[in-house]
Amino acid sequence: MARFKEGDPPVPKGVAKSDLQTKVCAACGRPFAWRKKWAKDWEAVRYCSERCRRTGAQKPDAGWKRPPD
Numbered sequence: 001m002a003r004f005k006e007g008d009p010p011v012p013k014g015v016a017k018s019d020l021q022t023k024v025c026a027a028c029g030r031p032f033a034w035r036k037k038w039a040k041d042w043e044a045v046r047y048c049s050e051r052c053r054r055t056g057a058q059k060p061d062a063g064w065k066r067p068p069d
């Protein structure tokens, strides 16, 4: 199931229309919302987290594979 790091809020549901944009993570396929830290790079952001960025970069066509912990 969805797990989020501390200080990593889940995608808000039913949020009033705002400037919040969302994308679908290219690695895990989950939607994620705009974050302030991505303000400068939002157009280039493709992954919801650093882990997904690594996973997606390594295996762009292999689909989701649970990385070893």
Ligand SMILES: [Zn+2]
Pocket: 025, 026, 027, 028, 029, 030, 047, 048, 049, 052
């Ligand atoms: Zn992801």
